[in-house]
Amino acid sequence: MFPTSFSRTVTVFHGRTAPEPGVLVGYGAVIEALQLAVPMPRDLALISAKRRQYHVAGWRVFTPRHAPADTLWAHLVFALKYEGLDLLFFNQLFAQLPAPTVEEWVRHAPQSRYARTVWFLYEWLLARRLDLPDLLQGNYVPVVDEHLQYAAATGVSVPRQRLRNNLPGVAGFCPLVHKSAKLEQYLARDLAGRAAHVLRGLHADVLVRTSAFLLLKDSKASFTIEGEQPAPIRALRWGRAIGQAGQHPLSHEELLRLQQLVIENSRFVRLGYRTEGGFVGEHDRQTGDPIPDHVSARWQDLESLMGGLLAAAAHLETAGYPPVLTAAALAFGFVFIHPFVDGNGRVHRYLIHHLLARQGFTPPGIIFPVSAAILAHRPAYRQVLEGYSHAVLEFIPWQKTADHNVEVLTDTSAYYRYFDATAQAEFLFDCVAYTLEKTIPQEVAYLQRYDALKAWLDERFQMPDKLVAVLIRFLEQNQGLLSKRAREKEFALLTPEEAEQIQQQYALHFLE
Incomplete structure (x- = not known):
């Protein structure tokens, strides 16, 4: 039996303080009246008695003429007309x-x-x-x-x-993104075009070296986000995998191949999709009970969920959907599903590279070091992950297992198929902009300065490339000065005058 009334006057609602007293309508009113097991929308709709319409964080305020009749159908029409699809x-x-x-x-x-x-x-x-x-x-x-x-x-x-x-998806997987001032501004800036402009005209050698550096930088950052410090060969291997992003269509087999590259030693980790529950969080120190921050999708639903995600990826390749929004919806959808026992985070960030490359957003031969940008925005990254996880946690019934894991008790797949990816899209655009406007230009400029100083050293001293690299590294580590140890050991053949000239040239190229 459905209630006869849906509208209600609120000043505070589910922890949100209304900008003024008003009548809650639309999605928020129906969710509350029917006690639907869904998170409240990003913005709640409120009818103001003061005949004014505006938008503030968490609220959209409408005038009395927008007020729907107090029926379920009228509230649904209002929601579709003013709040979009949920x-x-x-x-x-x-x-x-x-x-x-x-x-x-x-x-x-x-x-x-x-x-x-x-x-x-x-x-x-x-x-x-x-x-x-x-x-x-x-x-x-x-x-x-x-x-x-x-x-x-x-x-x-x-x-x-x-x-x-x-x-922008299929019935098995379809996150949606609301239009926001931030996203509209980013889309108007044509960041992909700016990337091509930054790289246009670079010498082929500089472009190749820039790409190699960015791959390694991103690989190391992706491991660091997971709290790991990989051996150099492992970072290089994952960097090479990132360099192949966009070359192969996504499939179940491709995802499993990527997990194998991430894990390498599967002695203690079962590879492939989970056959048990999963969560992200802690264990109680005394009892060992799970304390989840995020509950992974039920393992029995993984084949269906991943099938939906892969079908959505294939659809969006040719759907004319903005590439960064595609990457946000699919890559964050993957990590929310959490299909593997281990390796989810790095494969999730790989998917960002893959989807941007697949849709032609990144220039050929260049991978944006998005993981490095995420590392630089780590608190915001945590916030967009938890913003989803905490919102749905109360609706996912689970019980602890004998081995201190979690077992999800019902079909919860809809929470992973149909989420609002607006916050994730805004965050990813922040990271892409940071990469294009800071990381890549800085690396290009560094290599150009390095090459200029190396050319001077070659002409003046005919130093081997390896020794030039050591020299510049010493200068970088000591604020442009050669230490006494360096002058007495690796560069003992330099006269004091020559050492001073080198320091002056370094300052000219790197410090000024």
């Missing part, structure tokens, strides 16, 4: 909603864009056909309102509801 919400709602109720809504207003959308979502999400005839007239309208959320450019016509399916 696929997890509709998945959970439809689990409670009798099919005849949806059929009645559609029969009452078959040409309504919102009735057709709800009808489509019911059949798309549940793979269950309603007792309704195909529409025979009416203009085709998009499923995703592109004023509110980012959509696939290549929508597919759905004659049954006369809709254009421009969802």
Whole structure:
């Protein structure tokens, strides 16, 4: 039995202080009234009594003329019109909603864009056909309102509801991204074009060396994020794997190959998809009980979830969806699913490289050191991971196992298929911008300065390349000065005047 009232006046709601007293409507009102097991939306909708409309963090405030009638259908129409699609919400709602109720809504207003959308979502999400005839007239309208959320450019016509399916995914995996001022600004800046501009005109040798450095830098950073200090050969090997990003289509086999490259020694780690529960967090020091920050997807759902993710990846390659948004949705979706016992974090960051390269965002032969940027933004990285994990943790029933692991008790796959990836997309754009505007230009400039100093040393002293590298490293470590030890050992053949000239040249190229 559904409640008869959904709207409610709030000043504080689920820990959020409203910018002014008002009436909660839309998704937030329905979630609360029906006690749906879903997180509250990024922004809650509030009807103000003061006849003003504005947006502040966590809230969208509307005027009284926007207020919906206090019925479930009216609140759904309001949500679709002003808040965009929430696929997890509709998945959970439809689990409670009798099919005849949806059929009645559609029969009452078959040409309504919102009735057709709800009808489509019911059949798309549940793979269950309603007792309704195909529409025979009416203009085709998009499923995703592109004023509110980012959509696939290549929508597919759905004659049954006369809709254009421009969802950026498939029924088995479809995170959505809301439009925000930050994302709009990043997209307008054409970061991919700026990367090509930075690298255009570089000597081929400098480009090759820049690429090699960035690969190694990213490989080391990816291990550091996981709290590991790998042997040089291991970092080099993973760097070479990153260098192949985008060359092979994603598949179950490719993901397993990447895990093997990450783990190498599988003596204590079972490779492949998990056959047990998983979580990220701590264990109680006294009892050993799990204390999860994040509960991984139920292992029984992994084949289906990963199949959906891979199908979405194939779809988005040609869907005209912004590459950074594609990378955010798929790579963070992967790490939220957490399909492996170990190696999830590094494969997740590899997927960012793969998807950016696959969609032509990164220039040929160059890999953006996104892991290095993530390492430089580690608190924000933790925040976007926990922002998802903590929001759904209360809705995932689990029990501890005899070996101090977790066992998820019900099908929770919808939480990993349909999440809001807006925060993840904004974070990834921050990292891409940091890479393009700081890391890559700094490395290019360093190599150009290095080459200029090396050319001077070659002409003046004819030093071997290896000795030049040692000399410049010593100068870097000692603020541009050759230490007494260096002058007495490796560079004892230099006169005091020559040493001073070298220091002056180093200052000219590196310090000024």
